[in-house]
Amino acid sequence: MADAVISKPLAQSDAANQVAGIVVKAPPRELEREPMVRNQRSIGWISDAIAGVAEGKTPRWWWLAFIPSVIMMTACFTMILYLVSVGVGVWGPGHRVMWGWAIVNVVWWIGSGEAGTLIAAIRFLLRQKWRTSINRAAEAMTIFAVMCAGIFPVIHIGRIWFGWWLFPIPNGNDIWPQFRSPLMWDVFAVSTYFTVSVLFWYMGLIPDLAVMRDRAKNKIRKFAYGLFSLGWTGSNRHWSNYEKAYLILAGLSTPLVLSVHSIVSLDFSVSQLPGWHTTIFPPYFVAGAVFSGFGMVLSLLIPLRRVLRLEDIITLRHVELMCKVTLATGSIVGYAYGIEFFIAWYSGNPYERYAFINRATGHYAWAYWTMITCNVIVPQLFWFKKIRTNMLVVFILSILVNIGMWFERFVIVVISLHRDFMPSNWGYFRPTWVDILTFLGTFGLFFTFFLLFLRFVPLIAISEVKGVTPQADPHHPLGGAKKGGH
Amino acid sequence: MADTANPYGIIAEFDNPADTMHAAEKVRDAGFRKWDVFTPFPVHGMDKAMGLKNSKVGWFSFLGGVTGYTCGMLMIWWMNAVDYPIVVGGKPMFSPFSAFPPSYELTILLGSFGSLFGMLFLNRLPRLYHPLLKNRRFALATHDRFFIVIETADPKYSETETRKLLESLGTRHIEVVEE
Numbered sequence: 001m002a003d004a005v006i007s008k009p010l011a012q013s014d015a016a017n018q019v020a021g022i023v024v025k026a027p028p029r030e031l032e033r034e035p036m037v038r039n040q041r042s043i044g045w046i047s048d049a050i051a052g053v054a055e056g057k058t059p060r061w062w063w064l065a066f067i068p069s070v071i072m073m074t075a076c077f078t079m080i081l082y083l084v085s086v087g088v089g090v091w092g093p094g095h096r097v098m099w100g101w102a103i104v105n106v107v108w109w110i111g112s113g114e115a116g117t118l119i120a121a122i123r124f125l126l127r128q129k130w131r132t133s134i135n136r137a138a139e140a141m142t143i144f145a146v147m148c149a150g151i152f153p154v155i156h157i158g159r160i161w162f163g164w165w166l167f168p169i170p171n172g173n174d175i176w177p178q179f180r181s182p183l184m185w186d187v188f189a190v191s192t193y194f195t196v197s198v199l200f201w202y203m204g205l206i207p208d209l210a211v212m213r214d215r216a217k218n219k220i221r222k223f224a225y226g227l228f229s230l231g232w233t234g235s236n237r238h239w240s241n242y243e244k245a246y247l248i249l250a251g252l253s254t255p256l257v258l259s260v261h262s263i264v265s266l267d268f269s270v271s272q273l274p275g276w277h278t279t280i281f282p283p284y285f286v287a288g289a290v291f292s293g294f295g296m297v298l299s300l301l302i303p304l305r306r307v308l309r310l311e312d313i314i315t316l317r318h319v320e321l322m323c324k325v326t327l328a329t330g331s332i333v334g335y336a337y338g339i340e341f342f343i344a345w346y347s348g349n350p351y352e353r354y355a356f357i358n359r360a361t362g363h364y365a366w367a368y369w370t371m372i373t374c375n376v377i378v379p380q381l382f383w384f385k386k387i388r389t390n391m392l393v394v395f396i397l398s399i400l401v402n403i404g405m406w407f408e409r410f411v412i413v414v415i416s417l418h419r420d421f422m423p424s425n426w427g428y429f430r431p432t433w434v435d436i437l438t439f440l441g442t443f444g445l446f447f448t449f450f451l452l453f454l455r456f457v458p459l460i461a462i463s464e465v466k467g468v469t470p471q472a473d474p475h476h477p478l479g480g481a482k483k484g485g486h
Numbered sequence: 487m488a489d490t491a492n493p494y495g496i497i498a499e500f501d502n503p504a505d506t507m508h509a510a511e512k513v514r515d516a517g518f519r520k521w522d523v524f525t526p527f528p529v530h531g532m533d534k535a536m537g538l539k540n541s542k543v544g545w546f547s548f549l550g551g552v553t554g555y556t557c558g559m560l561m562i563w564w565m566n567a568v569d570y571p572i573v574v575g576g577k578p579m580f581s582p583f584s585a586f587p588p589s590y591e592l593t594i595l596l597g598s599f600g601s602l603f604g605m606l607f608l609n610r611l612p613r614l615y616h617p618l619l620k621n622r623r624f625a626l627a628t629h630d631r632f633f634i635v636i637e638t639a640d641p642k643y644s645e646t647e648t649r650k651l652l653e654s655l656g657t658r659h660i661e662v663v664e665e
Contacts, residue, residue, distance in 0.1 A: 044630035176565035185587035214625040230612035244541035245605035467527040480502030
């Protein structure tokens with residue numbers, strides 16, 4: 001609403017204001033906000049620009065990205081096949097420290113995905129209109145990241161044919177799963193998160209698939225988009241229910257996204273190991289997830305807006321705002337690191353103290369200081385507008401954020417594990433080549449799905465972007481309002 | 487094929503949301519019942535202009551949520567405390583605290599299903615055949631045009647009067663759509 005008031009020409013509100021004896025001035029230039037869609041693009045232009053990405057001949061860059069992704073995905077599945085046929089020995093767990101690679105990866109992937117829901121749901125509830133340009137791609141990122149994450153817990157159980165023991169189905173001896181364990185909570189949290197993310201994403205897609213259907217030139221496309229758009233017509237009676245349902249889904253996704261990483265963190269904090277047994281974990285994990293998630297969104301969208309020429313829709317302002325969120329959450333994460341050290345000292349617990357001194361100065365100090373550099377120092381650069389508006393620098397910094405967050409999980413899981421109460425359990429973790437290829441392979445899986453998404457589905461919420469333009473506001477002169485609205 | 491002598495309704499095309507909204511107010515005040523406005527994005531204030539009541543989707547989500555929470559709690563209590571109790575670390579067989587997180591997730595899961603499927607049910611979707619979707623101009627309803635459609639099934643519909651009313655509202659194109 002504020003935007004409409006700002007850009008309303010002064011003359012049109014004069015009559016109304018003079019009656020009350022108040023003159024409303026247009027805000028000074030520096031207070032004017034950059035519009036959501038630059039260059040006063042028409043509503044039709046928005047359809048053409050966004051839907052056009054998924055139409056026409058497949059561009060060369062797409063194949064250049066898609067083929068290596070598929071090869072990497074194949075490597076991932078080959079490694080999984082090797083693991084299942086040979087046994088978990090290929091991950092090297094002859095020693096109890098040689099464990100945790102899968103857990104580092106699952107936590108990292110889920111965390112990276114969380115920003116999608118955050119942008120889609122929480123920014124919707126907060127009426128942050130800038131979310132419209134990025135929420136669709138960010139939600140797709142969430143879904144594919146959770147898929148990558150979901151692979152690891154399933155394959156790390158060793159005998160994966162017993163994976164169904166995770167679900168509330170009685171096993172061969174009629175025993176039910178134990179709901180007193182946070183691992184069971186995790187199963188419910190992650191599977192609910194995946195399902196609800198898909199529902200939320202699909203629901204947002206229905207009107208846009210109808211756009212694709214109405215633009216489709218050949219029969220197959222018309223049929224496929226027609227089928228998945230469920231016969232959407234744009235009826236206002238439908239929009240009315242749709243908007244309410246979208247609001248409720250956003251309201252439900254918000255506590256969900258906060259609970260998912262909290263529950264993931266409880267897997268650690270309910271255990272007894274120093275370095276894991278910490279009450280700060282739930283909020284700290286959620287802040288870390290948002291931080292790494294925004295890093296991931298930036299890494300994806302900065303090249304995309306350039307390649308797909310969507311700079312008018314994903315504007316510099318969008319990138320800047322995302323940098324600011326990264327800065328804020330990065331600072332929370334840095335604060336949490338500090339508090340962990342303070343509590344380790346303040347608790348007077350020698351094991352806890354040792355765990356933290358060992359983190360910063362032990363054999364894995366290199367991992368710890370990589371984490372500190374990437375997660376605490378790097379985001380502080382986003383204080384500077386010069387840096388926030390330099391796309392190349394933001395891209396590089398966002399990659400560093402992703403690396404830093406991977407190391408955070410490595411620090412928590414592996415460093416805590418490599419020095420526990422029993423010196424006989426001490427060791428030094430080294431990933432095997434199977435470990436490394438499986439993890440790299442999940443990037444193939446992620447990008448394969450993401451590229452397919454770009455090619456077949458509108459990557460930006462068309463109807464939502466149209467809805468935040470002044471042309472869509474019936475009370476704005478550009479929306480056809482006469483005499484300053486009615 | 488459809489009966490060509492059987493019109494579905496009359497459609498009027500508009501250029502911008504403000505004109506559409508003013509026209510919708512007039513159609514509402516004229517007392518029509520079986521009519522609708524079609525827009526490429528939700529236009530805020532259109533519900534009021536059409537005289538629509540608050541959407542009932544919330545009830546479906548609420549029912550879903552209540553079902554999810556109740557089922558979660560009952561399921562965990564029955565599995566771990568009744569059907570096959572096992573002592574784990576001296577913890578109680580059932581505690582509402584440890585049963586809460588999965589039940590909370592089930593609340594959200596079924597609540598979300600409630601809102602998506604409630605929305606589809608209230609909108610009578612999926613409906614893959616619709617007379618309007620055959621109309622070529624109507625395809626612009628998802629692009630940048632706005633339409634008001636008054637169905638022939640409306641008791642106040644009259645071929646000449648209704649057309650006159652729509653013509654007086656600043657439409658740029660009027661057409662009768664066949665069933």
